[in-house]
Amino acid sequence: MKYSKCLILFSTFLFLFFFSFSLQAHAEIYEVEVDWLNMRSEPTTTASIVGRLSHGNKVSIFQKRNGWVQTYYNGEKVWVAARHLAPAHEEKVFLAEGLLSGYTIVIDPGHGGKDPGAIGHNGVLEKNLILETSLKIAKALEDNGAKVILTRADDSFVTLSDRVFISNQNSTDAFISIHFNAFDADYVGGINTYYHMNGKRLANEIQMALSKEVPLKNRGVIQHDYRVLRDNKYxxxxxxxxxxxxxxxxxxxxxxxYKDKVARAISIALISYFWNQR
Ligand SMILES: [Zn+2]
Known part of the structure; x- marks a missing residue:
């Protein structure tokens, strides 16, 4: 099997800690109202300062204690004084750092090598656009603390069974195959998400996040027995x-x-998916 084609990227703070925290509910989002605000290791002014927030920063709050609220910074629990925060009302969700720590995501850039995938307008090859987009997605997920495994990180040909093997050989929390669509008529457009059996809730989360973030038509979630889905344990x-x-x-x-928005949407969807899993 082509282990060499499986590029495993660890985020730096994955090593620091925690595979075990489970979030019991959605965090509340608060905004910093003062010019700057210290983040401390414990909920007291004598605790060591581990970082600093500035005016307008948004933080996800997981618990409150004696006038202090707890969030995460570089994958570590930190505390900030609650009196300098106000509830944020913005639509956009701020992605607190490290919220995907402890999760393994396989990103599967479709096609590659001798298999170009679909050929688009101006001779654009699906495989190339897929790779560029997948690398952005992988980076965004790593920035949120995930361990990301790419089934290909260059223009290699990888068989469908090898793609499934890579997923099944790891403790994969989510497998996401990336493709672009093609049709005979120029006017057809939009995005959709496929699942087979076990990916339905994940598919719904991703399609919903994509439809909010990107300006294309929402073509919905569809069940289909693509091999990379059907033979996947995860x-x-x-x-x-x-x-x-x-x-x-x-x-x-x-x-x-567009690629950045897709990467952001997938990050948001995965955070929501894992948090609601209990
Ligand atoms: Zn394709």
């Missing part, structure tokens, strides 16, 4: 992130802004 989904045969849509898909 929650698995396959994303079709837009049509490369749609001229206007392709221009969007090729922007860094």
């Amino acid at each position: 929650p698995a989904v396959l994303l079709e992130l837009g049509f490369i045969t749609n001229t206007a849509e392709l221009a969007t898909l090729q922007t860094d802004d």
Whole structure:
């Protein structure tokens, strides 16, 4: 099996700690109201300072104690004084650092090597756009503390069975296969998410987050027995992130802004998915 094609990327603070914390509920989001605010190791002014927040920063609060609230910073529990915070009302969820720590995500960039996937407008190859987007997704997940395994990190050909093998050989918390769609007619566009059996809730979370973050048509969640889903022991989904045969849509898909939004949506969806798992 092609272990060499399986690039395993550890985030730095994965080593620091915690595989075990379980979050019992959604965190509340608060905003810093003062110019700056110390983060401390314990809920007291005599505890050591481990970092500093500034005005407008948003933090996710997990518990409150004697006028202090607890959040996470670089994967560690930290405390800040509650009186300098106010509830945030913004739609956008701030991703507190380390919320995916302890989770293993397999990102599966579809096609590659001798298999170009679909061929889009202007001869754009699906496999290339997939790789660029997948690397952005992997980076975003690592930034949130996840251990990310890519089934390919370059233009290699990887068989479907090897992709499944990589997922099944690890303690995979979520397997996400990345694709772009194609159709004969230029006007067809939009995004959708496939699952087979065990990925339904994950598919719903990702499709919902994508539909909020990206400007493309929401084509919904669909059950399908793609091999990378069907033979996967773990929650698995396959994303079709837009049509490369749609001229206007392709221009969007090729922007860094679009790839960043996709990466953010998947991060938000995974955090929500794991938190609600109890
Ligand atoms: Zn494809």
